Amino acid sequence: MRRNHVVNLLSPLGPSEVRGLNLAEPMDGEFLSEIKTLWQQAGGLLIFRDQQLNQRQHIDFSRQFGTPFGSPDGVPLQDTVSRYLHPDHPEIYRVSNQLDAAGQPRGRARAGTYWHSDVSFRERPASASILYAKEIPKVGGDTLFANTQAAYAALSEAMKDLLAPLTAVHDFAVAAATQYAQPVVINGDFDGTNQALHPVVRQHPDSGRKSIFVNPGFTSHLQGFEKPESDALLNFLYGHMTRPEFIFRQVWQDNDVVMWDNRLLMHYALADYGTEPRYLERTTIIGERPAPGAIGT
Numbered sequence: 001m002r003r004n005h006v007v008n009l010l011s012p013l014g015p016s017e018v019r020g021l022n023l024a025e026p027m028d029g030e031f032l033s034e035i036k037t038l039w040q041q042a043g044g045l046l047i048f049r050d051q052q053l054n055q056r057q058h059i060d061f062s063r064q065f066g067t068p069f070g071s072p073d074g075v076p077l078q079d080t081v082s083r084y085l086h087p088d089h090p091e092i093y094r095v096s097n098q099l100d101a102a103g104q105p106r107g108r109a110r111a112g113t114y115w116h117s118d119v120s121f122r123e124r125p126a127s128a129s130i131l132y133a134k135e136i137p138k139v140g141g142d143t144l145f146a147n148t149q150a151a152y153a154a155l156s157e158a159m160k161d162l163l164a165p166l167t168a169v170h171d172f173a174v175a176a177a178t179q180y181a182q183p184v185v186i187n188g189d190f191d192g193t194n195q196a197l198h199p200v201v202r203q204h205p206d207s208g209r210k211s212i213f214v215n216p217g218f219t220s221h222l223q224g225f226e227k228p229e230s231d232a233l234l235n236f237l238y239g240h241m242t243r244p245e246f247i248f249r250q251v252w253q254d255n256d257v258v259m260w261d262n263r264l265l266m267h268y269a270l271a272d273y274g275t276e277p278r279y280l281e282r283t284t285i286i287g288e289r290p291a292p293g294a295i296g297t
């Protein structure tokens with residue numbers, strides 16, 4: 001397959017932009033594996049510029065990376081966000097600060113205004129999230145990404161050994177309690193439906209690289225620790241994971257499609273743009289169960 005796209009590295013951590021590639025065009029297996037390799041080399045963050053996709057094309061592109069949450073052969077996202085899904089395409093989660101003609105939210109306002117890894121509260125959390133910017137404020141509304149493989153690599157051997165056997169409880173209730181107002185929050189948010197136990201150090205299935213897999217948005221505590229102990233260790237990790245040298249800041253351009261890997265990145269959407277319209281559509285791929293990083297590797 002002949003392609004004329006250009007790839008530009010945007011940060012030493014890997015994030016790269018791809019220009020001149022139309023994601024609506026079918027990709028053969030060889031080209032798809034090139035894109036997957038590129039995505040890995042990009043530290044799990046590719047920005048495809050200037051895309052013109054309808055919802056079907058967005059979903060079809062996404063399906064090449066796995067089954068999206070909300071698709072007929074998948075499982076839905078948590079019920080709390082069902083009102084933000086696209087009415088004709090339950091695979092598409094909408095982010096918006098606007099109301100529609102009927103006065104209903106066009107999508108979730110201030111979505112992800114906290115560090116998190118998408119859907120980490122499920123036994124099989126998200127692998128890729130593929131977010132398409134349809135309307136972007138002139139300035140502001142950037143999304144920050146923290147590379148948790150780089151953060152892991154920078155830890156001392158003593159800290160790596162301490163973390164290796166640990167597991168953490170992830171629970172949507174953590175975000176529901178702090179980020180979601182009534183009546184959006186439903187009882188199911190607090191009954192353990194969206195709760196999972198994951199290794200604190202996970203190993204990426206493609207690269208074998210280890211990352212720190214806890215996040216302030218959804219992680220409630222470290223299993224087996226007293227609360228103050230758990231809080232102290234988690235707070236150390238959050239401070240470390242969000243050091244400036246591990247951060248990439250996505251300054252959105254209209255029609256960007258950003259594909260990120262939740263297995264090695266946390267993200268934070270900055271809600272600093274007031275009432276200027278901001279509208280994005282996201283597909284979210286169901287990943288595998290996080291594999292623990294083996295001790296001593």
Ligand SMILES: O=C(O)CCC(=O)C(=O)O
Pocket residue numbers: 095111112113118129131141142143267268269270280282
């Ligand atoms: O609005 C954004 O930039 C991202 C929101 C978010 O957390 C997400 O779509 O997963």
Ligand SMILES: [Fe+2]
Pocket residue numbers: 112116117118267
């Ligand atoms: Fe998110």
